[in-house]
Amino acid sequence: MTYNINNKGYYGEFGGAYIPEMLYPNVEELRQNYLKVMAEPEFQEEFHALLKDYVGRPSPLYFAKRLSAKYNTKIYLKREDLNHTGAHKINNTIGQILMAKRLGKNRIIAETGAGQHGVATATVCALMGLECIVYMGEIDIARQAPNVARMKMLGATVVPALSGSRTLKDATNEAIRDWINNPVDTHYIIGSVVGPHPYPDMVARFQAIVSEEIQWQLQEKEGTSKPDYVVACVGGGSNAAGAFYHFLDDTDVKLIAVEAAGKGVHSGESAATSILGKEGIIHGSKTLLMQTPDGQITEPYSISAGLDYPGVGPMHAHLYKSGRAEFVAITDDDAMTAGLELCKMEGIIPAIESSHALAVFEHKKFKPEDIVVVSLSGRGDKDLETYIQHFGL
Amino acid sequence: MNRINKKLQEDNKLLSIYFTAGYPKLNDTAKIIENLEKNGVDMIEIGLPFSDPLADGPTIQASSTKALKNGMTTEVLFDQLKDVRKTVSIPLIIMGYFNPMLQYGVEAFCKKCAEVGIDGLIIPDLPVDVYNEHYKSIFEKHGIINVFLITPQTSEERIRFIDSISKGFIYMVSSASVTGSSSGFGDVQTDYFKRIHQMELNNPQVIGFGISDHKSFSQATQYAKGAIIGSAFVKHLTTEGTDTIDRFINKIVKP
Numbered sequence: 001m002t003y004n005i006n007n008k009g010y011y012g013e014f015g016g017a018y019i020p021e022m023l024y025p026n027v028e029e030l031r032q033n034y035l036k037v038m039a040e041p042e043f044q045e046e047f048h049a050l051l052k053d054y055v056g057r058p059s060p061l062y063f064a065k066r067l068s069a070k071y072n073t074k075i076y077l078k079r080e081d082l083n084h085t086g087a088h089k090i091n092n093t094i095g096q097i098l099m100a101k102r103l104g105k106n107r108i109i110a111e112t113g114a115g116q117h118g119v120a121t122a123t124v125c126a127l128m129g130l131e132c133i134v135y136m137g138e139i140d141i142a143r144q145a146p147n148v149a150r151m152k153m154l155g156a157t158v159v160p161a162l163s164g165s166r167t168l169k170d171a172t173n174e175a176i177r178d179w180i181n182n183p184v185d186t187h188y189i190i191g192s193v194v195g196p197h198p199y200p201d202m203v204a205r206f207q208a209i210v211s212e213e214i215q216w217q218l219q220e221k222e223g224t225s226k227p228d229y230v231v232a233c234v235g236g237g238s239n240a241a242g243a244f245y246h247f248l249d250d251t252d253v254k255l256i257a258v259e260a261a262g263k264g265v266h267s268g269e270s271a272a273t274s275i276l277g278k279e280g281i282i283h284g285s286k287t288l289l290m291q292t293p294d295g296q297i298t299e300p301y302s303i304s305a306g307l308d309y310p311g312v313g314p315m316h317a318h319l320y321k322s323g324r325a326e327f328v329a330i331t332d333d334d335a336m337t338a339g340l341e342l343c344k345m346e347g348i349i350p351a352i353e354s355s356h357a358l359a360v361f362e363h364k365k366f367k368p369e370d371i372v373v374v375s376l377s378g379r380g381d382k383d384l385e386t387y388i389q390h391f392g393l
Numbered sequence: 394m395n396r397i398n399k400k401l402q403e404d405n406k407l408l409s410i411y412f413t414a415g416y417p418k419l420n421d422t423a424k425i426i427e428n429l430e431k432n433g434v435d436m437i438e439i440g441l442p443f444s445d446p447l448a449d450g451p452t453i454q455a456s457s458t459k460a461l462k463n464g465m466t467t468e469v470l471f472d473q474l475k476d477v478r479k480t481v482s483i484p485l486i487i488m489g490y491f492n493p494m495l496q497y498g499v500e501a502f503c504k505k506c507a508e509v510g511i512d513g514l515i516i517p518d519l520p521v522d523v524y525n526e527h528y529k530s531i532f533e534k535h536g537i538i539n540v541f542l543i544t545p546q547t548s549e550e551r552i553r554f555i556d557s558i559s560k561g562f563i564y565m566v567s568s569a570s571v572t573g574s575s576s577g578f579g580d581v582q583t584d585y586f587k588r589i590h591q592m593e594l595n596n597p598q599v600i601g602f603g604i605s606d607h608k609s610f611s612q613a614t615q616y617a618k619g620a621i622i623g624s625a626f627v628k629h630l631t632t633e634g635t636d637t638i639d640r641f642i643n644k645i646v647k648p
């Protein structure tokens with residue numbers, strides 16, 4: 001029994017590649033090559049050298065002393081917020097840009113919601129001198145101006161997605177359409193463990209560096225490589241996939257996936273995909289997604305722009321359905337409160353996405369001897385405006 | 394015999410028209426179908442609108458968004474089609490994305506199609522292998538033909554495979570592109586049309602995407618059994634409404 005992907009590209013019943021024939025050559029080329037390329041020693045060497053010298057890995061595993069005292073359990077924070085560009089997203093874009101180069105692609109496209117993945121993609125394109133086009137919903141462009149400016153400074157072209165609801169899902173549609181229109185020279189750097197196989201698996205493998213480090217860092221600090229719990233927020237699911245990866249099949253380690261409940265799971269303004277979603281197809285993957293009874297994809301809501309995706313990666317759909325991971329839904333208010341608490345108690349301003357994971361401690365009681373590792377997926381600089389407005393600072 | 398197969402045996406070059414159901418107005422569906430047949434169209438693709446049509450350009454996206462806003466659903470479409478076979482005899486195909494069909498239930502969807510007289514389905518995001526493994530027997534049980542796409546990038550081996558499991562025609566996507574680009578056909582396209590023509594496939598081919606006028610229609614049907622017009626017709630509906638469909642069709646078929 002494994003909770004990882006099978007050789008047909010599925011996690012249990014979820015995954016696969018539900019793509020139009022126009023995309024088949026691109027996706028098939030990637031499918032046939034990604035494991036081979038990733039297994040090359042030179043690839044691994046280059047990947048790890050960049051993670052070390054450019055991203056700043058390993059990211060610290062920090063024992064949060066005051067937070068631990070308050071909640072009477074052992075809380076470790078995996079500090080992905082300290083990475084270059086401020087989140088875990090860059091682990092994936094470094095991996096994929098190297099993959100794109102190996103496949104001879106010289107034009108890079110990406111989708112972005114809040115702009116974090118767009119910035120991480122623009123960054124690696126600047127690093128490699130490759131053309132970069134980022135699709136972003138028209139509405140998101142308006143509300144995430146600083147990240148739009150960052151992408152432009154890094155040399156990327158930001159193209160507004162004008163279709164549908166003009167947010168992340170539509171930006172993803174536009175990126176996919178671009179790939180259909182440019183089937184030969186272009187690589188699509190998808191930003192999470194979503195999309196058609198092999199994307200969810202490839203992105204999870206690039207993010208797996210997070211749990212690989214947790215294992216040896218915890219060994220050094222606690223004399224065991226196994227935490228009792230790993231907690232991570234889930235938008236598409238990439239930081240969670242990375243933090244869970246090496247523990248997937250070790251059921252001694254309990255996994256907690258935190259979704260955004262928005263204004264309440266049943267308020268009609270929520271992004272709690274696993275609870276509200278039904279099995280279906282989104283962006284080429286069979287997974288859980290929020291939709292009407294008629295199968296039209298609906299627009300999610302969360303105060304955190306990185307969590308309002310109407311689907312969830314197929315790995316997480318399987319973790320939910322099989323019960324391997326516990327899924328918790330945290331409201332806007334509870335997340336914001338937990339974020340501010342981390343500022344005051346540990347001197348760390350977290351991304352609002354990550355604040356959702358931190359809110360687990362008000363939601364669930366842990367034992368004093370439990371080791372709980374929380375994926376602190378990003379830093380809060382991008383969210384200052386939202387924090388200021390929320391708390392009237 | 395399925396109406397699609399019968400139609401393909403006819404001598405002439407085939408004109409097939411796509412439109413989005415529920416557009417421009419919710420209840421235009423039956424009227425548009427009848428009008429198209431009256432004006433000599435050989436086959437119709439009825440678009441079941443989807444919120445996230447990945448393979449479509451701006452024109453069909455916009456018509457889908459509008460149709461959904463108008464209140465189009467799978468149930469409503471079947472209801473609009475329930476008497477269509479009293480007046481219409483040409484082949485009717487539903488073109489739509491897989492998720493709405495999955496939610497309706499693939500078996501229920503096929504059964505309903507057979508009941509109202511739909512002859513085939515085109516589902517761009519249902520991959521050939523998944524169809525083969527999970528849904529083929531359901532389609533066949535209800536006599537519904539599933540039409541597969543090929544593109545200029547599809548390998549010869551894969552084209553042969555798709556040909557081997559196709560039962561009606563092969564939908565040849567004219568160029569590497571989503572629907573609605575109409576820059577005309579150059580050497581790249583005609584070389585591709587010739588290449589496929591020379592493969593002497595078992596199934597006839599019908600070319601779609603990027604056909605918008607008499608010239609591109611003629612170019613396509615020089616090498617293929619027929620051609621499909623989508624975005625250009627939807628654009629016509631947008632600007633001219635449903636009253637002048639005859640004018641649009643005449644301009645396509647007559648030089």
Ligand SMILES: Cc1ncc(COP(=O)(O)O)c(C=O)c1O
Binds near residue numbers: 233239
């Ligand atoms: C800091 C941070 N955490 C989490 C996410 C959510 O994405 P994922 O679920 O793929 O980790 C984002 C997305 O933008 C993010 O910026």
